Amino acid sequence: MDIKEYLKQQAEFINSQIRRLIPSGIPEKLFKAMEYSLLAGGKRLRPVLILESAKAVGKEDVEDIIDIAVASEFIHTYSLVHDDLPAMDDDDLRRGKPTCHKVFGEAIAILAGDGLQSYAFELISKNQAVPPEKLIRVINVLAHGTGIYGMVGGQAADILHEKENSFDDIQFIHIHKTAKFIQSCCQIGGILADASEEEEQALKNYGLYIGLAFQIQDDILDEIGDEKKLGKKTKKDREKNKLTYPSIYGLEESVKMAQEYVEKATEEIKILKNPEILQGIAYYIINREV
Numbered sequence: 001m002d003i004k005e006y007l008k009q010q011a012e013f014i015n016s017q018i019r020r021l022i023p024s025g026i027p028e029k030l031f032k033a034m035e036y037s038l039l040a041g042g043k044r045l046r047p048v049l050i051l052e053s054a055k056a057v058g059k060e061d062v063e064d065i066i067d068i069a070v071a072s073e074f075i076h077t078y079s080l081v082h083d084d085l086p087a088m089d090d091d092d093l094r095r096g097k098p099t100c101h102k103v104f105g106e107a108i109a110i111l112a113g114d115g116l117q118s119y120a121f122e123l124i125s126k127n128q129a130v131p132p133e134k135l136i137r138v139i140n141v142l143a144h145g146t147g148i149y150g151m152v153g154g155q156a157a158d159i160l161h162e163k164e165n166s167f168d169d170i171q172f173i174h175i176h177k178t179a180k181f182i183q184s185c186c187q188i189g190g191i192l193a194d195a196s197e198e199e200e201q202a203l204k205n206y207g208l209y210i211g212l213a214f215q216i217q218d219d220i221l222d223e224i225g226d227e228k229k230l231g232k233k234t235k236k237d238r239e240k241n242k243l244t245y246p247s248i249y250g251l252e253e254s255v256k257m258a259q260e261y262v263e264k265a266t267e268e269i270k271i272l273k274n275p276e277i278l279q280g281i282a283y284y285i286i287n288r289e290v
Helices: 004-023 028-038 044-055 064-083 098-104 104-127 132-146 151-160 169-194 199-226 245-249 251-271 276-287
Strands: none
Touching: 004 044, 004 064, 004 276, 028 064, 028 098, 028 104, 044 064, 044 169, 044 199, 044 276, 064 104, 064 132, 064 151, 098 104, 098 151, 104 132, 132 151, 132 169, 151 169, 169 199, 169 245, 199 245, 199 251, 199 276, 245 251, 251 276
């Protein structure tokens, strides 16, 4: 199977589900800002990981968990909207398009991000096909992975250490900023598929390793990537003196580290019933150009 083509098809499917689930209302500008950001494109990796992790454990019909998977993309989009703000990374472009705050203003962009985050949890909590006790676990895992003990904490550490050149903090920053959210999505797929304790742990380990590989590849692409393909300016991390894998370990060692994490990830999930797609995703992550 061509994993790149498969992921493209899955992203198109997720896009169709995002369009189905986009909220609308008054004030119109707020909802337009949310819609603009959601439909700006992207790999849709997090919802795909939820669905594919469930399938890897043996769940054949994932229709009942699609809304939960899409909710993860709402949270990811909120994080990007806030990340692009002048107080954060101060980006003018995201996926080749003007960032949300450039189109709608900073105040609406902040509120659009807030709205996307809260609506994601509303989507999950109103799912009637999944037992309430599972939904509670899903909400807990997702909130932990994206909140103060996950993505938000990692982003804060990234900002607070961006003017230092310490190697001690890089693992903490990137585990929390990137890997914990990805790990949460893999674990959630397992929870929704009634994974055993051993299977769920394997998915958690896999998610952590591919999350770190994903961040290393992001850091590499910021150094040597094609701006036209990426749809944003490169070398911004270096300009801001941020802690990245290339800045600490160099490009060659960073590539090697990403490959090692992928090898660990694929090894972890060999115990699953259908690990092939997840294994393909792991290798795709370090070979992507965007």
